[in-house]
Amino acid sequence: xxxxxxxxxxxxxxxxxxxxxxxxxxxxxxxxxxxxxxxxxxxxxxxxxxxxxxxxxxxxxxxxxxxxxxxxxxxxxxxxxxxxxxxxxxxxxxxxxxxxxxxxxxxxxxxxxxxxxxxxxxxxxxxxxxxxxxxxxxxxxxxxxxxxxxxxxxxxxxxxxxxxxxxxxxxxxxxxxxxxxxxxxxxxxxxxxxxxxxxxxxxxxxxxxxxxxxxxxxxxxxxxxxxxxxxxxxxxxxxxxxxxxxxxxxxxxxxxxxxxxxxxxxxxxxxxxxxxxxxxxxxxxxxxxxxxxxxxxxxxxxxxxxxxxxxxxxxxxxxxxxxxxxxxxxxxxxxxxxxxxxxxxxxxxxxxxxxxxxxxxxxxxxxxxxxxxxxxxxxxxxxxxxxxxxxxxxxxxxxxxxxxxxxxxxxxxxxxxxxxxxxxxxxxxxxxxxxxxxxxxxxxxxxxxxxxxxxxxxxxxxxxxxxxxxxxxxxxxxxxxxxxx
Numbered sequence: 001x002x003x004x005x006x007x008x009x010x011x012x013x014x015x016x017x018x019x020x021x022x023x024x025x026x027x028x029x030x031x032x033x034x035x036x037x038x039x040x041x042x043x044x045x046x047x048x049x050x051x052x053x054x055x056x057x058x059x060x061x062x063x064x065x066x067x068x069x070x071x072x073x074x075x076x077x078x079x080x081x082x083x084x085x086x087x088x089x090x091x092x093x094x095x096x097x098x099x100x101x102x103x104x105x106x107x108x109x110x111x112x113x114x115x116x117x118x119x120x121x122x123x124x125x126x127x128x129x130x131x132x133x134x135x136x137x138x139x140x141x142x143x144x145x146x147x148x149x150x151x152x153x154x155x156x157x158x159x160x161x162x163x164x165x166x167x168x169x170x171x172x173x174x175x176x177x178x179x180x181x182x183x184x185x186x187x188x189x190x191x192x193x194x195x196x197x198x199x200x201x202x203x204x205x206x207x208x209x210x211x212x213x214x215x216x217x218x219x220x221x222x223x224x225x226x227x228x229x230x231x232x233x234x235x236x237x238x239x240x241x242x243x244x245x246x247x248x249x250x251x252x253x254x255x256x257x258x259x260x261x262x263x264x265x266x267x268x269x270x271x272x273x274x275x276x277x278x279x280x281x282x283x284x285x286x287x288x289x290x291x292x293x294x295x296x297x298x299x300x301x302x303x304x305x306x307x308x309x310x311x312x313x314x315x316x317x318x319x320x321x322x323x324x325x326x327x328x329x330x331x332x333x334x335x336x337x338x339x340x341x342x343x344x345x346x347x348x349x350x351x352x353x354x355x356x357x358x359x360x361x362x363x364x365x366x367x368x369x370x371x372x373x374x375x376x377x378x379x380x381x382x383x384x385x386x387x388x389x390x391x392x393x394x395x396x397x398x399x400x401x402x403x404x405x406x407x408x409x410x411x412x413x414x415x416x417x418x419x420x421x422x423x424x425x426x427x428x429x430x431x432x433x434x435x436x437x438x439x440x441x442x443x444x445x446x447x448x449x450x451x452x453x454x455x456x457x458x459x460x461x462x463x464x465x466x467x468x469x470x471x472x473x474x475x476x477x478x479x480x481x482x483x484x485x
Contacts (some may be wrong), residue, residue, distance in 0.1 A: 016188040023180045027173050034173075044168045047124040050140030050151045054122075057083065058144040071096055074151075082137070082152040086114060092148070093434025106131060108150075117141035117148050117291045158362040231420040275307035282307075283431055320379065321431065328349060331373050331459070338409070338480070341378050345385055358389050364401045368409060371483045376456040384413045384476060394473055408462065408482060414475040419468040428466060429454040 007476050009017070030168035040460050057194040072470025085094040108114050116123020124140040136155035141148050154336030283298040286292060292300075323331065346360045370377070381399070388397050403410035420428060427433050455474075457464045461481030471476045 013188075016185055019184040019188060023177055023184070027177050031170055031173055043124070044124055046138060046153075047101060047122075047140045050124070050138075050153070051122055051142055053078070053081070053083075053151050054140065054142035057149050058147075059146075061147075067094055078153060080154050084108070084150040084152070086141075087149060087196075088118065088146055088148070090114065111139070111150075113139045113141040113150060114148055116149075117143040123475055127190055127371055143356065150154055199255040240358070243460075254349040260300065275311040278307040279304045318448065320452055321455065324376075324452075330341075331476075333367060333372050336374045336377065339364060339366065341374070342381055345378075345381055349385065349389075356364075358385070359396045360399065362387070362394065362399045368401065369482070370409070370460070370480060372460045372480070373456075376459055377480075380453050380456045381413070383453050386416065387449055388413075388415040389472070390420075392474060394418070402477075406482075407481050410477070410479045412475055412477050414469055414473055416469075416471070416473040419472060419474050420466070422468070425466055425468070429464075 018388065055076070057070050058069070066084070067085070071081075074081055076081070083094070083096045084092060086092055086108050088109075089378040090107040092108055111125070112128075113125045114390045122140075122142050126138060127136045128139065129136050130152075137152040138155050139150060139152045141150040215338070282304040286297055286300055342362055342364075346362065349358055349360060352358075385397060388394065392415040394415045398412070398414045400412045400414075401409060402412055422432075429450050431451045454464055457478050457480065461483075462479035464476060464478035466474060466476050
């Protein structure tokens with residue numbers, strides 16, 4: 001039965017019922033206590049009045065006055081009062097009405113009020129029937145040395161009403177109980193709202209459903225606890241989501257690395273075939289024709305050397321790409337100067353024959369310190385320079401520092417050549433991607449130069465993009481962090 005009610009009643013209803021039960025128990029207990037206390041007070045008040053009569057009679061007897069006049073005097077205030085004189089042995093010495101004294105009077109030593117008076121000086125009995133008229137009386141006895149004076153009033157309807165407790169406080173308590181019930185209803189209703197909303201949140205959370213529709217909690221302690229629970233759960237869900245996203249990202253990166261490695265392997269195999277086949281063909285021709293002309297022999301040897309150099313460059317570029325992919329954290333960093341790197345490349349290119357010598361223009365001469373890998377920084381500017389010389393068709397190269405902040409440098413590297421068609425711009429940083437495959441192989445390119453540039457820029461915490469210049473040519477815009485990443 002309790003389980004059925006628990007399932008049918010809401011939390012706020014059960015809490016309200018519990019609060020009302022406690023309040024009713026408290027109120028009933030207080031009313032009972034107050035009722036008995038009120039009755040006790042009235043009994044003692046009546047006893048005090050009768051004790052006063054007893055003391056007046058004791059004083060009158062001590063002064064030698066007759067007992068009858070004293071009794072008549074008291075009956076002016078209490079018409080039904082009865083006076084009894086008892087010795088310490090319980091024998092009745094006098095009783096009123098006087099005619100009762102003519103009866104055979106039993107010993108009063110066993111009367112409760114007499115026993116209390118002899119022991120404590122005074123005592124009373126609330127309601128006991130008299131042996132004379134079989135009517136209930138209120139008895140009050142007072143000890144006076146060798147005698148006990150006892151007064152009695154008939155316990156009739158008027159005396160019973162007099163001794164009844166005043167029940168006016170009962171209405172006050174009922175009113176307070178009603179107020180407590182109203183306040184309890186609103187308090188438990190407010191708490192119930194928090195519990196219901198928290199229960200709804202728990203249900204949605206257990207189903208892994210969104211809980212944005214859970215209403216705001218009341219602005220109290222329970223509401224604050226509930227909000228903290230929801231917030232902690234949201235943070236936990238966010239952490240799990242971030243972890244899953246990061247895991248998916250790492251997994252994607254791993255898969256991408258595997259794909260790129262497989263693609264790199266396939267491309268390397270393909271790229272190696274051409275120089276190896278060329279070298280093999282030239283050498284076989286020389287070996288199989290010992291009488292070949294010296295000029296032809298020398299030409300074939302030079303072509304074999306050129307293909308071997310191309311093969312060496314390819315292996316070197318593959319080594320750089322692989323190292324950045326798989327062991328970037330092991331690449332050493334040191335303090336170096338970009339300006340010095342660029343000036344060395346300008347000097348190196350100036351030594352070429354006039355017919356193939358490019359014109360390099362640089363707008364910075366002061367030191368540009370950076371904490372990075374010098375070899376990779378050199379590969380950025382050298383590969384961009386070689387790419388412009390080999391494929392742009394232009395003569396002028398512009399290296400410019402366009403912005404410097406506390407954290408990074410921003411450079412542009414541009415040429416005045418033919419540029420690149422827009423369809424190729426988004427792919428020129430891919431490994432072994434060639435805009436013009438025949439032309440690239442003619443100039444000995446490996447197809448990894450711009451891919452090395454991009455990876456070297458990323459290694460130094462920067463970014464790079466390429467675009468065609470309005471005045472003609474291709475322009476690279478890239479950033480380099482001063483302290484790397």
